[in-house]
Each structure stands twice: as C-alpha cells, then as structure tokens.
Amino acid sequence: MRRLGRELGVEAMSLYNHVPNKEALLDGMVEVLLAEMEVSVDGKEGWEERVREVFRSFRRLAHAHPDVFVLFAVRPPTTSKVVWLLPAFLDALRGAGWEMRTSLRAFRALSSYTIGYALVEVRGSVPEPARDRTGILGAAEEERIFEMVPILNGADRDAEFEFGLDLIFTGLRAELERG
Amino acid sequence: MRRLGRELGVEAMSLYNHVPNKEALLDGMVEVLLAEMEVSVDGKEGWEERVREVFRSFRRLAHAHPDVFVLFAVRPPTTSKVVWLLPAFLDALRGAGWEMRTSLRAFRALSSYTIGYALVEVRGSVPEPARDRTGILGAAEEERIFEMVPILNGADRDAEFEFGLDLIFTGLRAELERG
DNA sequence: ACCTGAACACCGTTCAAGT
DNA sequence: ACCTGAACACCGTTCAAGT
Numbered sequence A, B: 001m002r003r004l005g006r007e008l009g010v011e012a013m014s015l016y017n018h019v020p021n022k023e024a025l026l027d028g029m030v031e032v033l034l035a036e037m038e039v040s041v042d043g044k045e046g047w048e049e050r051v052r053e054v055f056r057s058f059r060r061l062a063h064a065h066p067d068v069f070v071l072f073a074v075r076p077p078t079t080s081k082v083v084w085l086l087p088a089f090l091d092a093l094r095g096a097g098w099e100m101r102t103s104l105r106a107f108r109a110l111s112s113y114t115i116g117y118a119l120v121e122v123r124g125s126v127p128e129p130a131r132d133r134t135g136i137l138g139a140a141e142e143e144r145i146f147e148m149v150p151i152l153n154g155a156d157r158d159a160e161f162e163f164g165l166d167l168i169f170t171g172l173r174a175e176l177e178r179g
Numbered sequence C, D: 001a002c003c004t005g006a007a008c009a010c011c012g013t014t015c016a017a018g019t
Helices: A004-007 A012-017 A022-035 A045-065 A066-074 A079-093 A100-123 A140-154 A159-176 B002-007 B012-017 B022-035 B046-063 B066-074 B079-092 B099-121 B139-154 B157-179
Strands: none
Touching: A012 A140, A012 B022, A022 A066, A022 A079, A022 B139, A045 A066, A045 A079, A045 A100, A045 B079, A045 B139, A066 A100, A066 A159, A066 B012, A066 B066, A066 B099, A079 A100, A079 B139, A100 A159, A100 B066, A100 B099, A100 B139, A100 B157, A140 B099, A159 B099, A159 B157, B002 B012, B022 B066, B046 B079, B046 B157, B079 B099, B099 B157
C-alpha cells in the first residue's frame, strides 16, 4: 500500500478512501486480468477448435502477466473468475451436445490442466541438480534425473501444451461417442 | 520468523543460526511435504493403475497440507521437487514402453492437471454470485451462471478428479497404440 | 556454537484532524 | 469528498555483544 501510494504521489492511507483493503486490491487486479482475456473464436469451425482457443488465450494471459496470474491461481475463488471463464467456455462448446454435468467436468479438466501447466511454466525452469543433493536416490535413478532435467527444460512449451490438450480432447471425443 | 521464534521459545534472530532466511524455510517445508508422499503401487497391476495411484497420492498431499501445497505450486522449482515426483512417476511407468520424450510429456500433462485441480479444490468453493454483480452479462448468460454455480460446488470431487484422469489416460492409450 | 538487544528499514490499517 | 500525521501492531534481517 505504501509503495502504491508513493507511485500515485499520495500517502498510503489515502488509498483507503477508494479501496477497502489490500485484499480487495489484489482481487481487483485479477479481475482486470480476466477482463483482458481476448478469445477470438468466431472464425473457428467446430467446438473442439473453439474450446482449444479459449484455453490458449488463458495461457497467453499467464505469459502476459505472470505475477497477477499467480494471484489468480492462489487467491480464493470470486464470482468474477467464474463469470469470465465459464461463459467463454460454454460459448465455445455450442454444438457439442453434452449435458451440463459433462460440460462442467470437461471445463474442470481443461481449466485445471491449463492453470497447472501455465503455473509451472511461469515459475521458471528446473535448476541443474547438484550431484550431492540427490544422495537420497540410487545411482541408476540419479543418472535418470540428470538425463531428464535438460530435456524437461529444453521442451517446446507450445507443442507440449498442445500435446496435453490433445490427450484431453481424445478423451472427450471418446466420451462423446459413448453418449 | 518472529512468530516461529516465539513458538520455539526463542527470539526471532536466533533462527538465523540454523536457516539462511525465510525463503529457505519455506522451501524446506515443501521438501518435507514431498518427502511425506506415500505411493503404494506395489499391489497394482499395469502401468496405468500405478500412474493413477501416484497422482492420487499427490492430490492427497494437497488435502493433508493445503497451505504448504500452495507454496509448492507457487514457489520456483527446486531440485527436490523433481527428485521426489519424477522418479515415482517413471517407476510407475515401467512396462509402458515409451520413449523418454513421450514419458516426460505425459508427466507434464498429468502433473499440470493434478496441480491445477488440487489448487482449485484447496482454494474453496465458488461464492454464490450476487445478482447485480453479473450485469456485464446478458440475461440468458446470467441465468446460465446462476444455474451452474451450485452444480460446480456440489460436484463429487473424487469422481470429478478421476474423470479428468480418465480423459488423459484415454489420450495416452491412443498415443501408445499409434506408437 | 548458539542466543540476544538494539537497531534498521520496512509492512497494513485506523482515526482524529484538516481542507 | 478526499487527504494527512501520528500512531499501533506488526514484518525480515544484520550485527556487535554476550555465554
């Protein structure tokens, strides 16, 4: 609050004339973040490609404002979180022909995946492990870890994210066929 | 630090004889959390059921220590995060016959989903939306939101989580068949 | 080797007093 | 209606001084 006050050329206490407290300020930032989400879905054919586009936009939001995105992920749910994300999803879903419970489960799966993926991404890459640090593991397992960390860090994130979406959509299509 | 000191019957500054700073303390807590993860996989037949069990354990960890789990999700990656989770996964995967890149992508998909799902779960349920709050939406969309929030909150979390795992595993099995 | 007092540079928030 | 000074009850951290 004090720093924000300084930035605005005002004392910290003045802020309380405009905002109830710091928490409200943080939630407001998240709200602004979500309002910024732009989903351009109109050109897309078919529910699958439209839904993909919603979650791609969501991930782009995390890249654009990583710190606020962490707030989004961590702070308790608010109405605005639901109000921004859910209609965008349901809108993209038109034509899929699911009942509501299935739609909501699909939403939970896709949003959980996207939140988790973007969060891991935003935190940065895994540090090179120190040799002594891994003493808990057997020698073979230790070797495996050393081999994997660079591959983990060197991955093409966009392709990797799409791969995860592919998995989930394969599951959803199968679900749809079963009725 | 001051509160922890009090809890230990000692002044806050004394802690700096044992720990470099607060950050290190938080990372240590995450490390203890991960060390606590118990995966009982030995009885399970087949890689799929074993891998499922790994991520179920992970989610159970979030329920047991929600605050530390949030730290896990938010703090930068450390060696110990990889060292605990990845070997457990790779171990469960034996017999699936994938190359490393595919294994790592499967790991990313499943861990992202589980982190995201557990995080949303841990934050608590969505508040009942206020009627005036949703003025941004059209009337029909507003009605849809009002209808959905109770369903969203009332869901059977265990079943919902498993449903998401189902989707991803369906995708992985398809991937496996294609080679 | 470990603990402490004093000190520094911070926080968020309240409230009476000002314009 | 909005801003401010003073004040309260906090933070994490350093460092010289103690045992």
